[in-house]
Amino acid sequence: MKQYSGQVISEGTVLAKVFIGETITPNIEKMNVKDITNEETRLDEACLEVMSFLHKSIKRAKQEQIAEGIGIIDTHIALLSDDSKQSLPHRAKQLIHEETCNAEYALETVAGRMVDEFDAISKSGYLSARGEDILHIKNMLINTLLGVTLGCEIAEPAIIYSDRLSPEQLTSFDPKLIKGIVTAKGSALSHTAIIARNMNIPFLTGIKIDAGSVHPDMIGIIDSESNTFILDPDETTVHSYNIKMRENEEKALLIKEKAKELVGSCKVALYANIGRPCEVADAISNCAAGIGLFRSEFLFLDAKETVDEQSQYEAYKEVINAMDGKPVIVRTIDIGADKEAKCIKLPKESNPALGTRGIRISFANPDVFRTQLRALLRAAYCSNLKIMFPMISSLWEVKKVIEEVDYVAAMLKEEGIDYAKPPIGIMVETPAAVMILDDIAPYIDFVSIGTNDLTQYALGIDRTNENLSDYYDVRHKAVLELIRITVEKAHKHGISVGICGELGADIKLAKDFLKMGVDELSMPASKIPAMALALEGEVSVDSDILVPVDGYLIPMEEIPDAVFSKGLVGRCVGIYPENGIVTAPFDGVVTMIAKTKHAISIKSQNATEVLIHIGIDTVSMDGRGFEINVNEGDVVKAGSKLLTFDVDMIKDVGLSPIVIVVILPN
Ligand code: PEP
Ligand code: MG
Secondary structure: OEEEEOEEEEOOEEEEEEEEOOOOOOOOOOOEOOOHHHHHHHHHHHHHHHHHHHHHHHHHHHHOOOHHHHHHHHHHHHHHHOOOOOOHHHHHHHHHHHHOEOHHHHHHHHHHHHHHHHHHHOOOHHHHHHHHHHHHHHHHHHHHHOOOOOOOOOOOOEEEEEOOOOHHHHHHOOOOOEEEEEEOOOOOOOHHHHHHHHOOOOEEEOOOOOHHHOOOOOEEEEEOOOOEEEEOOOHHHHHHHHHHHHHHHHHHHHHHHHHHHHHHHEOOEEEEEEOOHHHHHHHHHOOOOOEEEEEOOHHHHOOOOOOOHHHHHHHHHHHHHHHOOOOEEEEOOOOEOOEOOOOOOOOOOOOHHHOOOOHHHHHHOHHHHHHHHHHHHHHHOOOOEEEEEOOOOOHHHHHHHHHHHHHHHHHHHHOOOOOOOOOEEEEEOOHHHHHOHHHHHHHOOEEEEOHHHHHHHHHOOOOOOHHHOOOOOOOOHHHHHHHHHHHHHHHHOOOEEEEOOHHHHOHHHHHHHHHHOOOEEEEEHHHHHHHHHHOOOOEOOOOOOOOOOOEEEEOHHHOOOHHHHOOOOOEEEEEEEOOOEEEOOOOEEEEEEOOOOOEEEEEEOOOOEEEEEEOOOHHHHOOOOEEEOOOOOOEEOOOOEEEEEOHHHHHHOOOOOOEEEEEEOO
């Protein structure tokens, strides 16, 4: 039994057979060759074989809906089909000519030079990831030249060990059979890491084992809690890990089950972050009460041309429809810094994280911005969509985005196209935005704190710099103080506050955020159940008032009717109903039933009076779809049925079925 310590790329504990991937390239020696043409032909044939492997991999990624994989393999196909003089195969051939050397050596040398060139341009994460792309292609070509079959079909569940693992190789495995990944090299920023995290595969890097010593059927254990990889564990270790994993599994199942009941009653709304429409299913299965951050730039990252209005509209609608009335917050494209899209030209800058990114990209590309706003305003029609703008640091930027929204709305109106102007919010990602929030707040409806960038800009640390990870402290007192100030200022102006950066998933800090008054936490969908459990007991309304309808909680500020959202009738919450049954929130007397049956109020003995208002503007339904079970003056018991209503009928007439529970002022 041998134990290794590594860096966690993706969390989890797993025990499975170890499978040695074939990306470990042997030391390549230089050989003098006589037949240069033969070396060129070998290289050409290897390129064809790798290309065919890449096409197979992309097919599999599509079948398995591994969205990130599709884009990355596309990039590799593009790199390999590049017939410019700067491409890897072309430069390798040139070296074969210049040094009459073997193709393997030429590839190894040229790839090394290309990576150095990338590093010389910038140390930014994006370019390092591009260097990794070159190395993956080089490894595949060398392996092919050496006669190693690309891609590995594993027949049973396995932990893959590899020197490096390319995204293609990862997606070439049956995803159901990859239980874990251990590599010698790799970074948390690499594309392979992104895919592994999205696929929930435990992944450790920085571990060098002697691959030759691994026999078939040898077992390995990844334990991300202790950052360890155990090779060939003894019986006692296997036994204790089997117990630990069974317990973990049972706990996860229980958490998910319990979360279903808890998510809706959390004082703070638990939302999911997504990057693509296909991720919304995960948000739903993990009981997300809304989408707190749809990183719309993911639609653009691997697109060859900018994404047209209709495609964007369909992507937003897909998420909106799937969320069935729950809030969906779409962030306009945040390209730049470590995210590059081929379809949007970025200026060459020495400091991309402080450069043209976020809203600056949208202002620099007005056509792209207006196209996105058109798609968003169209999708906002009859829906609970909100738009959020990234990297805001000045008031003029906010005024300009509002002007743009107004301009696009006027265009759509003139063209006779259905649209709506949705609530508008900003991401608080710069200390500047925090400090001038009093000026900005009157122009917006909500804010969401992007703690990843807020930490980067508050502490002055490049968030992608692995060497500075010890300094990048997301729980730094300065960051927490900036969050507290944001909440204080936003609430002073009656607007809601979410956290959608990584800190939104921080269970240790969640209760502190609740105390600060944060209204919404948005996180990777898989983290929601555990968060709901951690916040159990932090119920939404006064403990002596029962929730009168099953459903998802909507903070007051997010109710799509100013009469309620501004608190004009009293303190209230919205509930997006799961069914049409309204029950009494406490023992009391029915004090009012609206003629049109869409509202009822109850008064308790201690004089608390609650108004339950079904839907927005449902007075116009004139009682259709509503059934009252009580009369004015009736004494009712907590939990007894007051009325029923037809949720679908309300939706069918184009109205919102959100139930508003108002505590009427004495
Ligand atoms: C953030 O900065 O916290 C955030 C959510 O945005 P991103 O991570 O996409 O930059
Ligand atoms: Mg950000």
